[in-house]
Amino acid sequence: MKLVDKFTLWFIGVIVVTTPITSYICLNNIEKKIDDVEIARLKAVNRKAAGRMTNGTSVNIPRDASFTTFTLLSALPADSFRVQKEADPDGNHKSLESRLTVSSFLTIAGKPYEVTTSSYVPASRQILNAILDTVAWKLVLIIICVAVSARFLSQRILHTLRLTMKKIHSFDLKKKITFPQTNTEEFKELNTFLKKMTDKAVEEYTAVKQFSENASHELQTPLAVLRGKLELLSESNIDECQASLIGDMHHAIEKLSKINRSLILLSKMENNEFAVTEHIKFCRVAKDVLAAYEDRLEMKNIEVKRELDKNILLKIHPVLADMLMNNLLGNAIRHNVQDGMVHVILKQQKLIIKNTGLPPETPTEELFERFRKSNQCSDSVGLGLSIVKQICEVCDFKVSYKYKAPLHILQVDFCPDSVINEAEQDKFETMEAVPV
Structure with a gap:
């Protein structure tokens, strides 16, 4: 009211x-x-x-x-x-x-x-x-x-308050905002407080962003040096024990690099750096990701079942769409068993990925937390499902994880506002078909 x-x-x-x-x-x-x-x-x-x-x-x-x-x-x-x-x-x-x-x-x-x-x-x-x-x-x-x-009176007196609320709704951490002038004392105090708060938020965001970017850049340099030195060392005359140690070190460096990239990605999503302005064909993204994982599926002899509807148009950033499918499918393969099964279901309102695997020792709802891992795979860094959850929060999706022996079931419910209806799909396909 x-x-x-x-x-x-x-x-x-x-x-x-x-x-x-x-x-x-x-x-x-x-x-x-x-x-x-x-x-x-x-x-x-x-x-x-x-x-x-x-x-x-x-x-x-x-x-x-x-x-x-x-x-x-x-x-x-x-x-x-x-x-x-x-x-x-x-x-x-x-x-x-x-x-x-x-x-x-x-x-x-x-x-x-x-x-x-x-x-x-x-x-x-x-x-x-x-x-x-x-x-x-x-x-x-x-x-x-x-x-x-x-x-x-509402049109006259509360007009400034409505302008202030409009400014707050469109607030972006990347730039400072200016609030409207008013002669009402209470609104002056409110605008002054909001101005100080938003300016401080922008400044702190800029500082944290610069720090994370600098830290990421500085970490990549010594990691690249270590990776290069290990490759040179592995080409020299070494015995079997030394080769095993070098392999462990190389694996640890790759894992550290992956953690660094994942944390930076999470930070960018939390800061809303992936603005969504258009709809994409999510069914096409799902098909491309499945094609990219064919080799890994064959290595573990995993059977793939597909139920992919056509013309699934979602309002999501292309990079986030690719990461969402990669993390979900990669998680289903990584934590699967030899000769297992993966079932991918894509409907108008939801995405479901089912896979066989060992029963989780950790409650499934806790696996969305950062660095929380179950017992299926020791190679995981514990950030895959955290990234999935963060993507869903950014896009206003709902994600759930259930285990019904012997299947792990991850379901993403799309926001109704992000899905294009049939009439809008025809318009979208017509616009897509027009040459530019």
């Missing part, structure tokens, strides 16, 4: 909660004011009637009173008047008026009298209905005004 919608709902909620309270207070105030005015008027009527009786003139019932009575008393009470209000004078429970009776205690011609006059005022129900009608219209107008004005 958007910020402006939350503010709007909160403001409307406050109004809805406070309206019944204010309506009740308004009802009591209006009813009290009407009663006070009518009581004062009826008191005046009583005094006027008592004055006419004192002067000996005829006492006429005023037009604004229902009736006026005179009652002779033995003595005047302590109070000068008494008020009585009947909410339902007719007893039908549907009356829209209440009867208000005011009794004044006065001395007329030297005798104590109770002068009583009655009148009718609007009942509480009638006043409440009028207030409810007014409140209903008021709520409707307030909700409309709040909704319209909130959208207008």
